[in-house]
Amino acid sequence: MVLKKLNMENINKRLLTVISEKYLSDNIYVRHAYSRVVDSIQQGVPDIVIRPGDTEEISEIVKIANEEDIPITIRGGGCCEFGGSKPIGDGGILLDMKRMNNIIDIDEENLIATVEAGTSWAELNNALSSNGLYTGCLGPGSGLTASVGGGISHHSVGGGGGAKYGPCTKHVVSLEVVLPTGEIINTGSQANKFSTAPFNRFGNGPDLAALFMGDNGIMGIKTKIALKIYPKPKFVEYKTFVLPRKSMEISAKIFNEIRHKGIDVYDAMYFMDLLVNVGVQQGIFPLWEDLKKKRGIMFYTVEANSDIELEEKVKQLDEIFLDYKGQELGPEISDGNIGKWHYEEQGHWLIAHNLWGLIPGFMPLDAECKTSITSYPKILKDLELWDMENSDDMIKILEITGMRPISGAGPIILIEDNTVELTAGFTSFESYHKEKVYEEIADINIKLWKSMLERMTKHGVSWYMMGDILSRLLVDIGAFDKTYFEFLKNIKNTLDPKHIISRGKFNFY
Ligand SMILES: Cc1cc2nc3c(=O)[nH]c(=O)nc-3n(C[C@H](O)[C@H](O)[C@H](O)COP(=O)(O)OP(=O)(O)OC[C@H]3O[C@@H](n4cnc5c(N)ncnc54)[C@H](O)[C@@H]3O)c2cc1C
Structure with a gap:
C-alpha cells in the first residue's frame, strides 16, 4: 500500500507527549524486528513502534493517528500465521500490546478473570493454577507467547481443551475496547457504569463484544478482557491409539461417534500416517520410534470430578476406539502415550504445528x-x-x-x-x-x-x-457473499472512517 508522505518528525513529537521515549522507537533495527511474523515472505516495516502501558495512552495515540492520518497495526504475541500483526506494506505505527500484561483481577467467587490484552495464555493459566483453576480453552497452540487479545481477535482454539470448551471467545464476559477513533467502551455487564465488576456478557443491549471478537484487529483495540474461568477437574485420563489402515476416514468416524454419544472429551486429536512417519524419521516424535507400524495415531483426554464418572467416560470412549480396531499404546509417555504428554507436560502449547517443525529451516x-x-x-x-x-x-x-x-x-x-x-x-x-x-x-x-x-x-x-x-485473497476471489461483505464494510466505515486500524485488511481501504 502506498502511504502519503507524512511528517514523521512532527508525529513523533506529538506521540512523545503521550508516551515515554523509552517505549517509542523509530530505530531501523527495531522497526525491522517488527516487520515480520511467522512467515517471512511478506514484510511490512513500520515507521514507529510503540509499547503502550495503559488504555488511556492507547486512546490518545489513536486520536493523534486519526488527526495525522497514520495507520496503526496491532500486535499481541505476533503469532498470526497470515501476516495479521505486521503492517501491510511499509509504514505506520506498530502497537505492541505485550507490555500490557497485568492480571487485573481473579474473581474466584464468580469464576471470572480480568486481564490486560497483552497477557499471554501461559501467564494467565500460571496465575490460575495455584488455585486449581484454568481458562478451560487454553487458547491457541502458541499460548506460551500468544496474547489473550490476539486469541480473542482470532476465535482461537487448539491449545488445549478445544473439544470440551470450544474457542476462547465463547468464554468472554466483557471487553474494554479503544475504538478506532479513540473513545473507550465497555461491553456486556460493564456497559452499566454502576456495575463494579464484570459478571455477564449478554445484557444492556446487543452483544457488542461479538463485534470485536474474531475481527482480526479491524474493529478496535481490545485493552481489557474478562473471561470465565473454571475449576480444573481432579480426575483425568488420556489414552493413545494406533489406528488401522485408512486411518483418516476412521479418525473422522471416531470424532463423529464421540459427538453422537455426547461424551464431553476434553481433547481429541488425530495425526495422519505421513506426519507420524516423517515426524519419527526427523526425530520430532521420539515416543513413537519403536512402533512397528507407523500408522495414523489418535489420542483422547477426558476429565471428571470423581473416579466413578471418569471410569464411565473412559469405558465409553474405549468402546469407540476398540470398535474401530484402534490399538492402545501403554499408559506412559515412554510407551507412546502422547495424550499424557499433551496434558501433563503442557504439550498442548508445544504441539499444534508439528508439520512446521518437520525439517529444520522450513x-x-x-x-x-x-x-x-x-x-x-x-x-x-x-x-x-x-x-x-x-x-x-x-x-x-x-x-x-x-x-x-x-x-x-x-x-x-x-x-x-x-x-x-x-x-x-x-x-x-x-x-x-x-x-x-x-x-x-x-x-x-x-x-x-x-x-x-x-x-x-x-x-x-x-x-x-x-x-x-487471506483477508484480501477472500475478497479478490469473491468468496464473501456480496451483501455480507457490504454490511461488514459499512460497519468498518462507521467505526473507523479513516481506516486507521489495520488499514488494508479485507481490501476495505
Ligand atoms: C506454533 C503456533 C501454533 C499455533 N496454534 C494455533 C492454534 O492451535 N489455534 C489458533 O487459533 N491459532 C494458532 N496459532 C495462530 C496464532 O498464534 C493464534 O491465532 C493466536 O491467538 C494469536 O495471538 P497473538 O497474540 O500472537 O496475536 P497476533 O498475531 O499478535 O495478532 C493477531 C491478530 O489480532 C490483532 N490483535 C492482536 N491483539 C489485539 C488487541 N489487543 N486488540 C485488537 N486486535 C488485536 C492483530 O492485529 C492481528 O490481526 C498458532 C501459531 C503458531 C506460531
Whole structure:
C-alpha cells in the first residue's frame, strides 16, 4: 500500500507527549524486528513502534493517528500465521500490546478473570493454577507467547481443551475496547457504569463484544478482557491409539461417534500416517520410534470430578476406539502415550504445528481453518491432488535447495460442536538460502500459498485467522457473499472512517 508522505518528525513529537521515549522507537533495527511474523515472505516495516502501558495512552495515540492520518497495526504475541500483526506494506505505527500484561483481577467467587490484552495464555493459566483453576480453552497452540487479545481477535482454539470448551471467545464476559477513533467502551455487564465488576456478557443491549471478537484487529483495540474461568477437574485420563489402515476416514468416524454419544472429551486429536512417519524419521516424535507400524495415531483426554464418572467416560470412549480396531499404546509417555504428554507436560502449547517443525529451516505457509468432521478426509485427499498438480513448482524449489516442500496437515483437532481445526498448509524454504537470495523461491511460495488458500476456501471451510494475505485473497476471489461483505464494510466505515486500524485488511481501504 502506498502511504502519503507524512511528517514523521512532527508525529513523533506529538506521540512523545503521550508516551515515554523509552517505549517509542523509530530505530531501523527495531522497526525491522517488527516487520515480520511467522512467515517471512511478506514484510511490512513500520515507521514507529510503540509499547503502550495503559488504555488511556492507547486512546490518545489513536486520536493523534486519526488527526495525522497514520495507520496503526496491532500486535499481541505476533503469532498470526497470515501476516495479521505486521503492517501491510511499509509504514505506520506498530502497537505492541505485550507490555500490557497485568492480571487485573481473579474473581474466584464468580469464576471470572480480568486481564490486560497483552497477557499471554501461559501467564494467565500460571496465575490460575495455584488455585486449581484454568481458562478451560487454553487458547491457541502458541499460548506460551500468544496474547489473550490476539486469541480473542482470532476465535482461537487448539491449545488445549478445544473439544470440551470450544474457542476462547465463547468464554468472554466483557471487553474494554479503544475504538478506532479513540473513545473507550465497555461491553456486556460493564456497559452499566454502576456495575463494579464484570459478571455477564449478554445484557444492556446487543452483544457488542461479538463485534470485536474474531475481527482480526479491524474493529478496535481490545485493552481489557474478562473471561470465565473454571475449576480444573481432579480426575483425568488420556489414552493413545494406533489406528488401522485408512486411518483418516476412521479418525473422522471416531470424532463423529464421540459427538453422537455426547461424551464431553476434553481433547481429541488425530495425526495422519505421513506426519507420524516423517515426524519419527526427523526425530520430532521420539515416543513413537519403536512402533512397528507407523500408522495414523489418535489420542483422547477426558476429565471428571470423581473416579466413578471418569471410569464411565473412559469405558465409553474405549468402546469407540476398540470398535474401530484402534490399538492402545501403554499408559506412559515412554510407551507412546502422547495424550499424557499433551496434558501433563503442557504439550498442548508445544504441539499444534508439528508439520512446521518437520525439517529444520522450513518456513510455514499456513492454511489452518475450521471445517466439519465429515469434510476433512475429502479436503486432505484434494490437497494431495493439489500437491501433484503443483509438482513442477515444488521441484524448482527442490532444485535450488535440495529439498522439496511438504504439504499436508499437522494434527487434526476436535473443537467445538462437529468441527475440527484442520492445521493444513505447506512448508517451504525462504528465498534467502545458503547466503544467496533466490527471488524465484519467493515468487513460487506466494503463488502456491494463494493457490492452496483458494482451493481450501472453495471447499467451504471457515477461516478464523485472516490477517493480511487471506483477508484480501477472500475478497479478490469473491468468496464473501456480496451483501455480507457490504454490511461488514459499512460497519468498518462507521467505526473507523479513516481506516486507521489495520488499514488494508479485507481490501476495505
Ligand atoms: C506454533 C503456533 C501454533 C499455533 N496454534 C494455533 C492454534 O492451535 N489455534 C489458533 O487459533 N491459532 C494458532 N496459532 C495462530 C496464532 O498464534 C493464534 O491465532 C493466536 O491467538 C494469536 O495471538 P497473538 O497474540 O500472537 O496475536 P497476533 O498475531 O499478535 O495478532 C493477531 C491478530 O489480532 C490483532 N490483535 C492482536 N491483539 C489485539 C488487541 N489487543 N486488540 C485488537 N486486535 C488485536 C492483530 O492485529 C492481528 O490481526 C498458532 C501459531 C503458531 C506460531
